[in-house]
Amino acid sequence: MNTNIDPDLPSYSIGVAQKKTSLTARQIRYYEQEGLVKPARSDGNQRLYSKNDILELKQIKELMGQGLSLAGIKKLKKSNEK
Template sequence: MDEHSPIFAIAVAAELAEMHPQTLRQYDRLGLVTPTRTAGKSRRYSMRDVNQLREISRLSGEGVSLEGIKRILELENQVTALQSRVRELESALADELLNRPGSRVFAASQHGGAVPLRHGARPQRPTAVVLWRPHG
């Protein structure tokens, strides 16, 4: 079981977040916290959801509007996803550098993605950035 496991019914999640269950329903409707649904359509909250509810409560207490809170949460989720992607790319780069020292690893595509290159291959676009390790 991890922090993403949907285990709490709405009453328990509300108690853990120190909120009324109706507030959780409202936040679900607004898209601030989206719990998992059971086959019977009951809401199930994870520990991550409860922590997010607590963060919403804190921000609301500081005077941030619900729209502002929603935007903050979206940006935090985007940062988390980007950090995960950077870790993936760093790992891929490290693997390539270990497996093929001195050769080109990948080029950056026009849209920011990483395009792997074969040894000795050139990128398709002349504006691509190429990363390599010099010999010696």
């Protein structure tokens, strides 16, 4: 099969994101609220996550498992991007 979809092509609902990241909708929404992830919006106001966003959420989960907090991840992300 040839699924040539871009890694930034948003097509996952939060339910799929939960399954793919092992996180809860609360955590995913909170991370987005903090600006850690930037999902697209569709049908009304539904979040649409891309493969890239799913990976981003997994990265956040990994950092949390390393003893980091939202503030710590935000600071780390800021250092990486800036």
